[in-house]
Amino acid sequence: MKSKSAILFSNSLPLALAVALTLSSCKKEGCMDENAYNYNWDAEKDNGSCMYNAELKVNVIPKFNGDPISFDSVYHNIMGYRVKFSSIKFYMTYAKVGDGTNWTDAHSVSQYNYANSTELFSADVTPGSYSQIKFNVGVDSVRNHSDPASYPSDNPLNIITSSGMFWTWNTGYIFVIIEGFYDTDSLGTGTPPNSFTYHLGMDDYLRVNTQSLSLNLVEQMTTTVNYELNMDQFFYNATDTLDIDANPVIHSLVNQLPITDMLTQNFNNSLVLE
């Protein structure tokens, strides 16, 4: 005579097997590689669907009359002044690639500092063919009025990593810093004796830089895009020329807004694909 438990076991075995088979066939499929951008943390079986980002590297090379700028060299601007640069920095926000209508996010924020590197940013981007690339020169108005002490220490907007690109008397980031020395005597020698400081910012002067290109981003491949920043053109445009000697210090104050407007436009227009 079978015991009670043996009867229970023999009766429930087929049911258990059926449940096990059902469960096994219901294993959720998906990409199980954490490095893939479509990684599915819920997946229990890899179905070979993994897709990977492409890497996009963007560099900016400051130039003067076509030559890469050296902080040790002296250049002559359009007014004949001798000019030497000591700092070229700017904030970039919301880089995107797209076709002019549809856009794919590329990078949120970075700070460019020519003293450290020519790299503007390096980012993982969805692979594809793109015909345009754009970003803000400056910090968008939401983050421009945020608390710089509240960002994580590795965020370029943190007050420590911002390396002085934040106004404390009036909340807001300095979008562009151009500093250096000048000499009105075009025949002078050595380091020019006078300093110039251009600290440009304020919400109204956020500029959008859009460039056309043929960009084919392939997964797990690195593509590099190089910009040139033609600093000779920073000092003039079609209708106006900045006399450094007349305005050697600009902090985007109320009485300096027309010059701030001009210089932020000039800076943005000077930033083009190589």
Added chain:
Amino acid sequence: MNKWVFIVIAGVFVACQKGEIKDDTFVLDYPQGFPTMDIPTDNQLTKSRVNLGKKLFYETRLSEDSTVSCASCHVQQLGFAENTVLSAGVHGNTGFRNTPTLTNIGYAELFFMDGGVPTLELQVLAPISNPDEMNLEIPDAVNRMKAIPEYQKMAQEAYGRDFDAFVLTRAIAAYERTLISGNSPYDQHFLQGKNVLNASELNGYQLFVDKGCVNCHSGFNFTDNDFHNVGLYQNYTDIGRKRVTTIDADEGKFKTPTLRNVELTAPYMHDGSLATLEDVVEFLNTGGEAHPNKSTFIQPMNLTSQEKTDLVNFLKSLTDTDFVTNEKHGAFYVYN
């Protein structure tokens, strides 16, 4: 169980509890008639935070040459202001505006006389990095404090993180929110039922209301937290609120200061150009200079000599002696 064993075990338990559980809550003591203060969720007050903020407030190493602290220009005995036209920063440098009082600063809505900074926390950054004040870049300030073990320990206790700009800004703001003043003779008379104001002060109060001073110096803190042009000049060298907004209509407008402890904060106006309260009353009595942005509240008051005296006496009745002598606000008091 042997009763002595029980007593020993109970004693150890209590001792352990005492060691582990420390009540760090800081409860603001609101004077009669004062509303609850809005405090950011990421900087709720604790004793650890207030202690750290106070230590930083009195810390001269937050200036370039370790000679100037926040307290150098915000002197407790002077209502957390200073008695010079322009305060001296490092190397004797001076800024371009008179030092404002920190009395009840936790209730302010915008900071600095032009309102350029929206939070008490962010305000901390400006004087430290200003070349005319403490002249120390924020990264340098943070690194200095971070290198001092006591500050690292206090930062961990207060905010659970290493000393950084977040800690620096939050802690000083936390301390400043404790600077509440509401026990002046005016408060005692009108809110605490003590009959302490004399006839001149009471008449001054009535003039304060009748002549419209109360239009801007309103509420429990004697400020509307707004910006006004009082006609101090026809042409302003310091454009005030316009510096921030760039709007012409804001030229010459400055934030309405609280009048609490105003007796102690001479000289007056944004540039310290009026030396005494009598000078201020005299100026306002004239109705001010012509300026397109001048507040319509500023009109000739036609005060008699006695009325001017009464008005000044009323303003002096806003002095809170307890506040400016309270050791809890001083450098050496530690909340436990």
